Amino acid sequence: MKILILGGNGMLGPWVVDALGDRHQLRITDIGEPPETTHEWRQIDVSSLDDVVDAAEGMDAIINLSVLRPHRKIAFDVNTRGNYNMMVAAVTHNIQRVINTGPHYQLAGPSYEDWDFDLNPDMPPQPGTRLYAHTKALGQEIDRVFTTKHDVYLQTLLFYHLYDPGDIGNGPGGSGVESLGKDMMTPYSIAWPDAGEAIRCAVELPLERLPSRAETYMVFADVPHSKFNNSKARGQLGWQPRYHLESLWNKR
Amino acid sequence: MRLLLTSATSEFGRTVADLLSGDHEMVLTDQTRHAEGHPDVVACDLGDDDSTDRLVAGIDAIVHIGHGGHFSSASDLLDVNTRCTYNLLTAVRNAGINRVVNLSTLRLLDDYPEHLTVTENWRPTPGVEPVILSAHLNEYVCREFGREGGIKIANLRLGFPLVAGNTAAAAASGESAALAGDDLLTAINAALTADLGVNAQSTDAPHPVSFRTVHVQSPFENGRFLLKGAASILGLWEGQGVA
Known part of the structure; x- marks a missing residue:
C-alpha cells in the first residue's frame, strides 16, 4: 500500500514508520526537518491545502499524525484546518482510507473523565474548550462530516500518555519504577511500539470489515481500573498491547 | 443594551445592525480587511491577543454571525468560524459577559425532507461545502463553551431566505422556511434576555442551561420547521406556524 504520513517526524511518527x-x-x-530514512520524504505544511493535496497524489491511504498543542493560531491551523485539507486531498485523489489520531480527551473531555467510568470510543464527543482537545475535536468533526458525503473510510485512534517501555520497567529492557503511582496518567497510557502497531492494524484492516465509514478506537495498555475501555481496539482492529506498563499501577 | 455585532460590514451584518439599532446601542466590528472604509466599525481580527479583550470591554451582550457573513475561501471561512469564534468566546467568558446570541442557519437541517417534523432534537446533517461546514463547526465551538458554563449562549438557527418586512411578507415569498426581518428582530431580542430554560432532567432543583439551540423561521401556516422551541424557550409565537 502507498501511504502518505502527515506529521511523520514528530514523536509518534518514527514508531509508525517502524511498524509499517x-x-x-x-x-x-x-513541517520540520527530515528524518534519517530510506523512504520518500517531503517537507510540507498541513495547514496548506495545496501542500496536502499535492502530497496525496498517487497514495492509497493517509495517516495524520500532525499535531500542535500550545499556540492558539497554529493549533487551529494544524489540528482543525489540517484535517479539512487532508479530507479534500482524499476526495480529490479517490483515497478511501484515512487514519486520524488524537488525544483521548478530544472525545472524552473533563465532562466525562471527571465523572464516569468505562468511557468508550462510541460516545458523542465532549472535548470542552481546552485548546488541544477542542481543536483536535473540530478536526475530527470535519473528518466525520466528509465521511457522510463521500466514500471515504475514517479510522481514528486516540492515544494520550506514551511511554518508552525501557524507561518504566516493563517488558524487554525494563529498568525502573519511577512512574509508580502517577494515577492521573495511568488511566490512558501506552508504550510507543504498541501505538505504532495499532496504526499498522488499522492500516491493514480490510475496509469491508469496518461497521461504518467513521470508526474511533481508544488505544491504551490493558490497565485494571476500567476508567476507559479499549475493547473495540482489541476486537475490531485485532490489536493486542504487548506492554502493560504495570509499574505505573502495581506496587509489587 | 450595548451590543457587539460581528461581521458587521457583510450584507447580512448590515441588515442585522439596522434591525437592532432602534432598540440597542450597537458596537459594530469586523475583520480588519473588511472594516477598511467603514469609520463606524471597530476593526478587530479576533485574535488571541488583548485586542479582542478590548473589543468586548463594556459590552452587555454579543450578537455573533456564525453563518451568512462574508464569503471567502474555505480556509478563511473555517478559520473565522472556528478560531475566531473560540477567541471571541474566550474573551467574553473572561470579561464576565453573560449572554451571546449566535446566528446560525436552519440549512444545517436542509437534508431532511420537508414532510418531516424537524425540531432542535434532530441531528444536523451538514455537507462539506465550506459555508455550511463552517457554520456547523461554529455551533460546535459555541456548544463546548456552553457546556462548561460561564456564558449563556442562545444559538438561533435562522430560516431562509431572509425577507424584508413582517410575517406576511415571509409567507408571501413562497419559501417554506422564510424568515422575515421583523421576526428576526423579535427573536434576537427575546434571545438576549430569555433564561434559556432549565435542565429538564433535574427535577428537584432545576438549574439553568447555558447553551440552547432554537429554530427560528417566520410563524406562518405550513411553515417548514416547527417552532415549539421558540415558543417554550423564547416565549414567541405560541400556537403559531406549522403544527
Whole structure:
C-alpha cells in the first residue's frame, strides 16, 4: 500500500514508520526537518491545502499524525484546518482510507473523565474548550462530516500518555519504577511500539470489515481500573498491547 | 443594551445592525480587511491577543454571525468560524459577559425532507461545502463553551431566505422556511434576555442551561420547521406556524 504520513517526524511518527516500513511504501511528510530514512520524504505544511493535496497524489491511504498543542493560531491551523485539507486531498485523489489520531480527551473531555467510568470510543464527543482537545475535536468533526458525503473510510485512534517501555520497567529492557503511582496518567497510557502497531492494524484492516465509514478506537495498555475501555481496539482492529506498563499501577 | 455585532460590514451584518439599532446601542466590528472604509466599525481580527479583550470591554451582550457573513475561501471561512469564534468566546467568558446570541442557519437541517417534523432534537446533517461546514463547526465551538458554563449562549438557527418586512411578507415569498426581518428582530431580542430554560432532567432543583439551540423561521401556516422551541424557550409565537 502507498501511504502518505502527515506529521511523520514528530514523536509518534518514527514508531509508525517502524511498524509499517517493511510492509508498505511510505511518503513521509512533516513541517520540520527530515528524518534519517530510506523512504520518500517531503517537507510540507498541513495547514496548506495545496501542500496536502499535492502530497496525496498517487497514495492509497493517509495517516495524520500532525499535531500542535500550545499556540492558539497554529493549533487551529494544524489540528482543525489540517484535517479539512487532508479530507479534500482524499476526495480529490479517490483515497478511501484515512487514519486520524488524537488525544483521548478530544472525545472524552473533563465532562466525562471527571465523572464516569468505562468511557468508550462510541460516545458523542465532549472535548470542552481546552485548546488541544477542542481543536483536535473540530478536526475530527470535519473528518466525520466528509465521511457522510463521500466514500471515504475514517479510522481514528486516540492515544494520550506514551511511554518508552525501557524507561518504566516493563517488558524487554525494563529498568525502573519511577512512574509508580502517577494515577492521573495511568488511566490512558501506552508504550510507543504498541501505538505504532495499532496504526499498522488499522492500516491493514480490510475496509469491508469496518461497521461504518467513521470508526474511533481508544488505544491504551490493558490497565485494571476500567476508567476507559479499549475493547473495540482489541476486537475490531485485532490489536493486542504487548506492554502493560504495570509499574505505573502495581506496587509489587 | 450595548451590543457587539460581528461581521458587521457583510450584507447580512448590515441588515442585522439596522434591525437592532432602534432598540440597542450597537458596537459594530469586523475583520480588519473588511472594516477598511467603514469609520463606524471597530476593526478587530479576533485574535488571541488583548485586542479582542478590548473589543468586548463594556459590552452587555454579543450578537455573533456564525453563518451568512462574508464569503471567502474555505480556509478563511473555517478559520473565522472556528478560531475566531473560540477567541471571541474566550474573551467574553473572561470579561464576565453573560449572554451571546449566535446566528446560525436552519440549512444545517436542509437534508431532511420537508414532510418531516424537524425540531432542535434532530441531528444536523451538514455537507462539506465550506459555508455550511463552517457554520456547523461554529455551533460546535459555541456548544463546548456552553457546556462548561460561564456564558449563556442562545444559538438561533435562522430560516431562509431572509425577507424584508413582517410575517406576511415571509409567507408571501413562497419559501417554506422564510424568515422575515421583523421576526428576526423579535427573536434576537427575546434571545438576549430569555433564561434559556432549565435542565429538564433535574427535577428537584432545576438549574439553568447555558447553551440552547432554537429554530427560528417566520410563524406562518405550513411553515417548514416547527417552532415549539421558540415558543417554550423564547416565549414567541405560541400556537403559531406549522403544527
